[in-house]
Amino acid sequence: MALLEVQDLHVHYGAVHALQGISFTVEEGQVATLIGSNGAGKSTTLRTISGLVRPSSGSIRFDGQHIGAMAPHKIVRLGIAQSPEGRGVFANLTVHENLEIGAYTRNDRAEVARDRERVLHLFPRLRERLKQLSGTLSGGEQQMLAIARALLARPRLLLLDEPSLGLAPQIVKTIFQIIREINESGTTILLVEQNAHMALRAANQGYVLEVGKIVLADDAHKLSQSDEVRKAYLGIS
């Protein structure tokens, strides 16, 4: 059974019908990616899974359990963490404190400390800045912090909203490398990206979203070969 199953999901923002009945699944242990142009509803999908936005109809099941109407903090406790679009670091807390908040739901202190070492190893830049107020970090540094923080929740399903946004090319590569590593260590990932190129390479399964509807769903590799995707999302004509 799929770890995450979304069925016929509809979401409205007031009069805006942002998601118009999307269905997709993410299998345990895989990386799935959602790609699509601006305003397609990718972030909305992630926000709805995390419980920040209430669906108007449709169902979301995580590990067989319905989470469509659950409060965000309960969803996190079930094992879904998100690195949100726009990073959302706690500007008035230090980098260190931000990381601790990431592990808020966990009580295994020793394990948390080990995980913290691991993510600081992944992002050495953050180690240099542990004491700095995160609001004064550069854009890229904040992005790293947001991902690191989500990892500290040790989620079963990690939702990443445009993790490569605003990152230097080298870091983008690193990030995707890390995504693969995290995945290999057992975390399932749902990745939203503008950088379709990288995303499809990192993913097993891909979905293309257009104005609130899923228009293509396929094996990620096959998708990256398809003409439509190549033209519209990979910029190859």
Place this chain on the structure above:
Amino acid sequence: NGEPEAVSDTILVGEYGSLSGSEATFGQSTHDGILLAIDEINAAGGLKGKKLEVKTYDDQGKTQEAGTAVTRLITEDHVVAVLGEVASSLSIAGGRVSQNYNVPMISPSSTNAQVTEIGDMISRVCFIDSFQGYVVGKFAYDHLKARRVAVMFDQGQAYSTGLKDDFIREYTAIGGEIAGEPQAYTAGDQDFSAQLNAIAALQPDAVFLPGYYTDVATISIQARRAGITAPLLGGDGWDSSQLAQIAGESIEGSYYSNHYSHQDTSPAVQDFVKKYQAKYNKTPDGLAALGYDATKILFDAMERSPSLDGKDLAAAIAATKNFQGVTGLISMDENRNAIKPAVIVKMQGGIPTYVTTIYPKGTEPAPTEVPPVTPPTADTAAPVEPATAPH
């Protein structure tokens, strides 16, 4: 205009007062007194068979609201006369409206001189601040032999600042000395140590507190803590059974001037106290007595007046002579201020106990004599300015 209508079989009287807000306790007492009087009047057959009815509006203790309330009473409810307010600044606001519409207004208990200066429609059944200042000053000087008195007043209350000024003027005129600068407080200071420490250091013979009992209760407690042992003096704002109940020991041995003493054995007072207790199950304070008297005087004037037209009625009120009220024998002077003696009471065992009566200057009865008819006299207090009211 507010012409009284003769068609209905009730006569409508208006009342405005603070039934909510900081000063609600005063508005409520007055209201209780007024209702008691109305009940009595109606039980006795009303005015030539017509019942009296009172329409009451809350003004929250705010000037603008007072203006609106009186306007509405007069122009919409067409009341023949208006009763209220306690606080002088609100009586002034409401009084100016009444004067403008030529509807008589009686303030039960506003003691600031400016109230009746508004014009010929406005009168009151209480004495004015300058008299009360004189009373307390004279009492302090003559009876207590106090030569240096410290003063602490509520700077946000017209009542308090007015009484303070009048006390200082009268007391120093007799030869007394004010110890240090008068200390001011505002309703926001529940902790009065700063002022009281300063007063304690002056070691005055007495401390004059022209405030409302709500503040005086706590001031007296803190004064004793600050080491002030001199007697405290006050005005009619002190009058409430709660003062002793709350302040207890601290207020013992203090004096204040009042319109009446509920211990007064005269039948008028005892009768009133009994009826009031029966109706409300509490001891009437001075404000209740004044509300009661104001209503009774209004009714008395209605009976004497050729018509209920504003001008006639106001003239009848102004012509009130030797009306036996609960708060004494009341006559109106030519400025429509009640001339009547004040009593000084002393807090003893938690009860305001009658000490002496002080008469307006020049009206003192012969010693040992129970007051006869108090003749009205011009020489009441400070020179009163001619009315400068609009027409």
Place this chain on the structure above:
Amino acid sequence: MSAALHVDNVSIAFGGLKAVSDFSLTLREGTLHGLIGPNGAGKTTVFNLLTGVYQADHGTISLGSQRMNGLKPNQIARAGMVRTFQNIRLFGDLTVLDNVRIACWSRTTTNTLAALFRTPAHMAEEAAIAERARELLDIFDLLPREREQAKNLPYGAQRRLEIARALAMDPKVLLLDEPAAGMNPQEKIALRGLIRKVREQFGLSVLLIEHDMGLVMDICERITVLDHGEVIADGEPSAVQRNPKVIEAYLGAPNEED
């Protein structure tokens, strides 16, 4: 060719951290100049220094022949150097049209009194502002949405609106901070065309911060590379791309697929 912008040895430190040290740059008239570097290198800080958000600890900044040091952000904008923001800063509750009209403020001449009496001169100016704003919106393909609240636009459209707003000030120098971030490849291609187009049409000199190397290498005539607040390379794109220091600090090993 003369210099549109001349930056000489500027530095700024936050507490102990030297965010930018001895930064120099010459932006030649009419060029598209790239400013790249790893995250946290100090690129945005350079923009903040140029536009008066931060005051440089030392060094000089001249726009044409005019010294910019010590001027307030609004004075610098008026003098002709305008920017967009890395994290979009639009007037979210206002309409798209208003966002652009507001930026015309510094170029208007009638005073408040004229506005209150609606004098002919003022009304003519208002009409001119509206006309001009609509022309700009049209260039950026935003005209159909002129009445929408800016915050409701999709991300890419918001980025374009920010550029349109900047252009409404008649700038000489335009500073763009990661304009392509969050855009998909197709939109990035469109953006390339757009940047080139406005540069020609408005006679601009552009300083561009961007992490998308495809875009930078394609449209920039010159590139400055920043690392740890210091310039580590400066020159033609092809030269910069081959510079080992740049590869080491920023680009990483050449991408297999490119």
Place this chain on the structure above:
Amino acid sequence: MATLAERAKSLRPSASKMALDSVGPVVLAIGLTLLLHFVVGPAVGHSGTKILLDMGINIVLAVSLNMVNGFTGQFSIGHAGFMAIGGYTAGIVTYYGGYKLFGTTNPTGGFLGAGQWLFALSCIAGAVTSGFFGYLVGLPSLRLKGDYLALVTLGFGEIVCVLLTQSGAVVPASGIDAVPAWQLPYHVGGAVGFSPLPFYTNLFWVYLFVCITVLFAYRLKESNHGRALLSIREDEIAAEASGIAVTPIKVRAFAFSAAFAGVAGGLYFHLLGALPKPGELGFQKSFEIIIMVVLGGMGSVSGTILAAIVLTILPEVLREFSDYRMVVYALALVLMMLVRPQGLFGIREIWELGRERRKKARGSR
């Protein structure tokens, strides 16, 4: 692209458009004012008139506060303080000035008579004085933002109140000649309040000033100057980067807003004929006005007018409840906020709303 100046030359409005846009509303306003004074006033009677007057004064207060709180996004809690300054200034002019001019402190002349012109002048004097203080209070905005600025305005309002309580007793008409003129402004009544002021306030003047205030606010908002204010509310940093001189504009907004509050003070005090004791003009009064602005929708002129009307009538309707009155009022306030947190009609003008709704309906189909 052509510069603005060049474009403007070719875009001069036609005479008919000018008449419609620029002069038309002014003519309409005067017409409305006269209509209210001569037709509506007598029709609704005295207490109806009193409510209309209160309403008008509240509109001036709320719309003027909206210039700072709504347009500029600065949070001022000292509006009642400006009202007090304006009112006291106006009172000094009509009471003492009136005596010096006409030899009496009573109202002089009939409708549009000499006294009324003095009154209009006094309101303007109030506006100038409190505008000046508004400018001073606006100055800290050089350093302070958001709530901190709000606290300075709060402190200002409270200090004004206390200082006014320290003033001396009003000099009665008979004694004015004996007091040196320069000392007269000190004699404004202390804790009792300034009384007796002549009753000058009537529907004509109140609604004339209402029209001026509303036209001022609306035309400001619809011009590039007003949009500059709005941009400061939205994002100060972006506004500054868009060439807008943020600080001077903020200070100016404070001054304008305070000036109109001063006018309202003048109207208010000559309506009561007595000036409220200063204690009533503290932050609680300021909050009454803020509530109108928020309920009306920050920055929406029409919404604010409507809210001022609703919130003037509400307590009047509740007056019968006597001691339950404020309890009901408080509940109504909370409910209104819960039901319409965005203000009665949101932050746009009422007529913009219909347009939006139509478009949304079309869009969702």
Place this chain on the structure above:
Amino acid sequence: MTTLVQTLIDGVALGSLYALIALGYTMVYGILRFINFAHSDIFMLGAWFSCTIAGLLGWAVGTPPTWAFIVVLLAAMAACGLLGFIIERLAYRPLRSAPRINVLITAIGVSLFLENFGQLPKIFGNTPTKMPALIPDIALGSFAGVRLSLVNLIVIVVAVVLMGALEWLIYGTKLGRAMRAVSYDTKTAALMGIDVDRVISITFVVGSALAAAAGFLQAAKIVAVQQPAHVSWVQLGLKAFVAAVIGGIGNVRGAMIGGVLLGLVEMLGGAYLSSELRVVYVFTMLILVLLLKPEGLLGKTTVEKV
């Protein structure tokens, strides 16, 4: 000299009280960024609950046991904590995503409601009441004419203890970290698994309980407890808020320092300059501090990175 020392002691006692009230303002402001105007009414209710509870327990007459004051204090804190919880739930939570000025207005509405409801004849009535003497009104030794009353000592001690506890709660516990996270961004905090609503509820409960403690102490000190709608409650609350701002809003230690400073300025100014201007000193000090150090004495400058 005696007067000076006495004034200093009184100033510190007054200031400790401000500080206690200020804590509630600071906490709510720190998290939800609005001035909780109903806080001064919770303070008022703390005083009234204390009187009522002590009366119900029969301690209004005679000499109550020494431990009575602890019982009443805790009971009042619990009652107000519950009330804070209910108010937040009904009046503020529905406005979570509305602009904070709306919440501010709602707070004013709640404040008006509490005052006027409390003033109704069937509730507390519109006259003052007396606080039973749970803390004996005695002076602890008087040295050269300087008195430190037991009540004042208890005020200071309780304030310091509660403040220390709060400091620990906010900076030393996981809950405190969650509070600070919520204060920055509720949405993201929820994504971290923080139950935002619960954290906010706890904030209100704690803040209200502290206000109740202040109310109890104030009642014990002034004995005559003003009626619920009396202006003095709001005025005191306002001064306490000013203290929070002077110390640096959102900062626990700042609230203490701001409170004491304000108490001293008020008392010294009142005793030595002119008692008429007590309010003026308070607000002048506020304006001066804001102009010289806008973020308050202990506040941190938060730069907004562009």
